[in-house]
Amino acid sequence: MATEESKANVKRVQVKRFKPEEYPEKHYLNQETGLWAWLTTVDHKKIGLMYLMSVAFFFFIGGMLALLIRTELLTPARTFMDADVYNQVFTLHGAIMIFFFLIPSVPAALGNFILPLQLGAKDVAFPRLNLASFYIYVIGALFTITAIFTGGVDTGWTFYTPYSATTGGSVMMMTMGVFILGFSSILTGLNFIVTIHKLRSPGITWNRLPLNLWGLYATSIIQILATPVLAITLLLLTMERALGIGIFDPALGGDPVLYQHFFWFYSHPAVYIMIVPGFGIISEVISTFSRKVIFGYWAIALSSLAIAFIGFLVWGHHMFTAGQSSLASMVFSFLTFLVGIPTGIKIFNWLATMYRGSIDMKTPMLYAMVFLFLFTIGGFTGIMLGALSVDVHLHDTYYVVAHFHYVMMGGMVMAFLAGLHYWWPKMFGRMYSEFWAKLSCGLVFIGFNMTFLPQFIMGAQGMPRRYFNYIDQFQSFHQFSTLGAYVMGVAFFIMAGYLFHSLRKGKRAAANPWGSRALEWQTSSPAPLHNFEHTPVIINGPYDYHKPMSEFQLGIATPHNDHHADENVSHTESEKEQV
Amino acid sequence: MSEPSVIEENKSHVLHHFIDSDQQFEASKLGMWVFLVTEILFFGGLFAAYIVYRAWYPDLYLQASEELNTFWGAVNTAVLIGSSLTVAMAIRSAQLNQIKGLITNLYITIGLALTFMVIKYFEYAHKFEIGILPGSYYSYEGIAHEKANIFFSIYYMMTGLHGIHVLIGIGLMIWLVVKAKKNVLHSGYYTPVEITGLYWHLVDVIWIFLFPLLYLID
Numbered sequence A: 001m002a003t004e005e006s007k008a009n010v011k012r013v014q015v016k017r018f019k020p021e022e023y024p025e026k027h028y029l030n031q032e033t034g035l036w037a038w039l040t041t042v043d044h045k046k047i048g049l050m051y052l053m054s055v056a057f058f059f060f061i062g063g064m065l066a067l068l069i070r071t072e073l074l075t076p077a078r079t080f081m082d083a084d085v086y087n088q089v090f091t092l093h094g095a096i097m098i099f100f101f102l103i104p105s106v107p108a109a110l111g112n113f114i115l116p117l118q119l120g121a122k123d124v125a126f127p128r129l130n131l132a133s134f135y136i137y138v139i140g141a142l143f144t145i146t147a148i149f150t151g152g153v154d155t156g157w158t159f160y161t162p163y164s165a166t167t168g169g170s171v172m173m174m175t176m177g178v179f180i181l182g183f184s185s186i187l188t189g190l191n192f193i194v195t196i197h198k199l200r201s202p203g204i205t206w207n208r209l210p211l212n213l214w215g216l217y218a219t220s221i222i223q224i225l226a227t228p229v230l231a232i233t234l235l236l237l238t239m240e241r242a243l244g245i246g247i248f249d250p251a252l253g254g255d256p257v258l259y260q261h262f263f264w265f266y267s268h269p270a271v272y273i274m275i276v277p278g279f280g281i282i283s284e285v286i287s288t289f290s291r292k293v294i295f296g297y298w299a300i301a302l303s304s305l306a307i308a309f310i311g312f313l314v315w316g317h318h319m320f321t322a323g324q325s326s327l328a329s330m331v332f333s334f335l336t337f338l339v340g341i342p343t344g345i346k347i348f349n350w351l352a353t354m355y356r357g358s359i360d361m362k363t364p365m366l367y368a369m370v371f372l373f374l375f376t377i378g379g380f381t382g383i384m385l386g387a388l389s390v391d392v393h394l395h396d397t398y399y400v401v402a403h404f405h406y407v408m409m410g411g412m413v414m415a416f417l418a419g420l421h422y423w424w425p426k427m428f429g430r431m432y433s434e435f436w437a438k439l440s441c442g443l444v445f446i447g448f449n450m451t452f453l454p455q456f457i458m459g460a461q462g463m464p465r466r467y468f469n470y471i472d473q474f475q476s477f478h479q480f481s482t483l484g485a486y487v488m489g490v491a492f493f494i495m496a497g498y499l500f501h502s503l504r505k506g507k508r509a510a511a512n513p514w515g516s517r518a519l520e521w522q523t524s525s526p527a528p529l530h531n532f533e534h535t536p537v538i539i540n541g542p543y544d545y546h547k548p549m550s551e552f553q554l555g556i557a558t559p560h561n562d563h564h565a566d567e568n569v570s571h572t573e574s575e576k577e578q579v
Numbered sequence B: 001m002s003e004p005s006v007i008e009e010n011k012s013h014v015l016h017h018f019i020d021s022d023q024q025f026e027a028s029k030l031g032m033w034v035f036l037v038t039e040i041l042f043f044g045g046l047f048a049a050y051i052v053y054r055a056w057y058p059d060l061y062l063q064a065s066e067e068l069n070t071f072w073g074a075v076n077t078a079v080l081i082g083s084s085l086t087v088a089m090a091i092r093s094a095q096l097n098q099i100k101g102l103i104t105n106l107y108i109t110i111g112l113a114l115t116f117m118v119i120k121y122f123e124y125a126h127k128f129e130i131g132i133l134p135g136s137y138y139s140y141e142g143i144a145h146e147k148a149n150i151f152f153s154i155y156y157m158m159t160g161l162h163g164i165h166v167l168i169g170i171g172l173m174i175w176l177v178v179k180a181k182k183n184v185l186h187s188g189y190y191t192p193v194e195i196t197g198l199y200w201h202l203v204d205v206i207w208i209f210l211f212p213l214l215y216l217i218d
Helices: A004-009 A035-039 A044-072 A083-119 A127-149 A171-198 A211-243 A256-290 A297-313 A326-354 A363-386 A388-394 A398-428 A434-460 A472-505 A563-578 B021-056 B058-065 B070-095 B099-129 B148-181 B191-215
Strands: A536-538 A554-556
Touching: A044 A083, A044 A127, A044 A398, A044 A472, A083 A127, A083 A171, A083 A211, A083 A256, A083 A398, A127 A171, A171 A211, A171 B021, A211 A256, A211 A297, A211 B021, A211 B148, A256 A297, A256 A326, A256 A363, A256 A398, A256 B021, A297 A326, A326 A363, A326 A388, A363 A388, A363 A398, A363 A434, A398 A434, A398 A472, A434 A472, B021 B058, B021 B148, B021 B191, B058 B148, B070 B099, B070 B191, B099 B148, B148 B191
Parallel strands: none
Antiparallel strands: A536 A554
């Protein structure tokens, strides 16, 4: 590998074994404590935890709203709430789950915590901006909560015009909330891109970047390219309501389909903002718990970027029945099928990683398995919806609802839970109860399928989405679905229970409880305030399971070590071994 | 380019999580470039709306742009391009450690930006007077086209958002003057000047697109 020239350039870096402190006395959780220190912290780990609490709160709210929806649908007519209230409840469920839970869940909560650790950096590139983005999120959330209490919103989470421009309630407050939230998402994406480019420790070359970071990198690119378009769309919509500027409202000479184009130009890539970081987590978890080098590293890394790219070209498949030209529909339909290729590449590479691995079915791996099962169903039904003739039949039915939940909840939420359980010991230095965690995972799986499988059938038979009433023939499906939702509700309460329990009473976690080779596990649990006591020099890749743990070591860099000499560092090491 | 400064060994500006001053500078600059990409997409939505409506109603645009004052638009274009020059000179002064020159150039830039806003104010005021108001308040009779209000909605959205960006730029420039007077900026650390300059060039470039697209069509 090393040519004569590069040998001449080799820097001798002092490499000594780097063993993390077990059960540290001082770590980031017990330094700089107190409410004010937390609220003004610029530490990425604490900001990540604050995000985690916020998204958990909104997941709870959104989940309760889902249970209300399902309860109302127990009977074909009114069960316990009026149709107007029902419209507001499903709108809020969608808007809260998407904008306040799914979008920030992995990047802002888990990503913030784990990204600098995986890079061997002390923090993200712009720590103050990171804190600012958290407060922007909070302000956006306050706007939304105000909207709920000042009239509510009944437009559905898509805010389609002309209805959204003319209906009552606090649509403006809500769209402003989402508008503000968008900036939080943009700033997080910006921060991650710069951090990954500029703050990698010596030795982390692009082909040693953990796949989780490839996922976050692709996500960040979508965030910075798509979110501004949502911002301008919602600003125009707000102006439509405030001043009647007439760009989207047909009564004033505008065009509602233009709104749909604008909206989906963001919102289709947005579903990849939600799912691509999940792919990253699954790659980490599957490799760690299969004890195997990840299969097809570059295929997985580049397919994330491919999804990010293709994701920008398919927004028209949301409008097959909205009156766009049939040529446009054909092109969008064809492009939609292309998304299946990189996604399939990922699935096959994960399966190949597991093949002949020594699989350890710990809770994170269990969630990864659930993810593979549910996400594959979600993906295939997505291909069906992308087919033009089928979509005309299935558009705006429960089939779409079921597909979306299989991808977003079955895919993204399961990946989020896999990541949460995987990094929980690193976050809090405590282990949770494996028994209760597995039980809850099983219940989520059962409840999820009970809830959404019947919705595929109902949708195929013509049950339209968002309807308050339905005909009697669907009642048994709806009731089964509601039952499933309750099972999931119970499962999530169990989860909340054992996770809270582990915070106080859980067994203390070792620095590397899973025997992972990734960098974040080479520091103590919970992590020290500045992540690593020294700037680490990375000698091995994050998936080097073919090397025994005893040979696995990090180097220690001298201060002001040149960040750009990373490749040379590994050469030094390999030469040393040869000598 | 990334040679460490030998003139001054002042490292107080390097934040704890960076290895050295160069890494911090490069990170900040990349961050600003990424932010400018988001700005382009933000305005891109409006440009898309502009294109769509222009394709649908070409004569509307021809008629309505007659109402815009090409002379003052051209003056404003010259003013903004001039301010881009002075902001570039400000960066140069900072690189050469000429703090006085830096402050002077920033003052000129602020002055030009304010000139732009004043001219814009008179343009808006004139339109408001004859009834060209945004959205449903539109009441001007002089354009024989039923969608005239939409052209001006797009006009007000585009120039309005651009104006807000100019105001933010003025705020940033004042912040830089304060920093420079406190002697925080020097040739080893002029990152804020550099990235504000990048931002200001983008504001300028957007106007360079807005001017012909809105004022010069016939």
